[in-house]
Amino acid sequence: MTIEANPNPDESTFMTKIWDYFSTDKRKVGHESTPLLQPTEKPKTLYYLAYGSNLSSSTFLGRRGIRPLSATNVLCPGQILVFDLDGIPYWEPCFANIREVPQDEQVKLQQRIAAAGSPEQVVREYMTELENLAASGNGEIWKNALIGVVYEVTEEDFATIIRTEGGGAGYKNVEVDCYVLPSVSEKGVSGPVTTIRANTLRAPPKIANLNSVSQPSPRYLNLLVTGAKEHSLPPTYIHYLSSLHGYRRTNTMQKIGGALFLAQWMIPILSFFNLKKLFQPGKTGESPPWIQRLEAKLWVTLWFSYRWMYKPIWGDGERTIGDDTDLDGKAVGDSGKHTVDMGVDTLDLGDALVDVEEAVVKAVMKEV
Helix, strand or coil: CCCCCCCCHHHCHHHHHHHHHHCCCCCCCCCCCCCCCCCCCCCCEEEEEECCHHHCHHHHHHHCCCCCCEEEEEEECCEEEEEEEEEECCCEEEEEEEEECCHHHHHHHHHHHHHHCCHHHHHHHHHHHHHHHHHHCCCCCCCCCEEEEEEEEEHHHHHHHHHHCCCCCCCEEEEEEEEECCEEECCEEECCCCEEEEEEEECCCCCCCCCCCCCCCHHHHHHHHHHHHHCCCCHHHHHHHHHCCCCCCCCHHHHHHHHHHHHHHHHHHHHHHHHHHHCCCCCCCCCCHHHHHHHHHHHHHHHHHHHHHHHHHHCCCCCCCCCCECCCCCECCCCCCCCCCCCCCCCCHHHHHHHHHHHHHHHHHHHC
């Protein structure tokens, strides 16, 4: 299968190095280890639902070093994909999360389940809708429910997932009902629909930014699209993921602001992550509560400095200027209203600073 290139690699290569370093389980990748279990012992396993970057093999198998025992495509009625977990302005503004559909949609879903007779039958109806949309070719976007992949992983690997996904500071472990996608043939949707109760990671409302208008980076969105293709998720859902708009810095002021913002915050972030490594989590993969609270305060301070110091001067670090629709196509406010455009043609300092930043990050990676 052909893997698509990053649609905008110049804006994410050095940030990717940071994510790669701090989200990679160094104890697994690149090192041979002696098995702790006897050949006759079978490790305990559980089901884990992936819906974001863990769809991609480069992230899940590569950076995190997970070796799933199986992978199953599923649909989760009542859950939707959102991007409301704050990241780093100008570079990785937000990350994927899942959320229950609004109350009125929950009522409609329950009515639909009652009319259909079971959630499994609703899943078949959803699959029929997906197939009909794909066959129509009219380009309509389907986003009625979350579609993802359920991996069967060992308890040790699941702890690694939690550890490399923030150690509980952002995402929390919850259980959701997932329904295995039924087979589709020329005769239509057929076959049984199996229910899987799976663990997944979700940022709760007190952590997620429910009013977020941020756009994820092109690099991050590319991981979702690539992973969806690798797992052969329904074409209509892949089309939905491909339709999402990524954040791009479009003028020199944003590039300069992004460079200054990272220069200010890179050392505190790297220092905190190194401190975090000194207090490795236990079997659950979660960091100590005081570490989680400290990380929350760090991120609150980081975003406070962006909203009150950087955005009014250097421009929007959450949304592409001129892109006034959110991820669901609804209009949002003018996020670029505070931007002062000095003109890319007249001042190319932003690009020069990007080159300097890449060199700095390379040097930091050698040290740590």
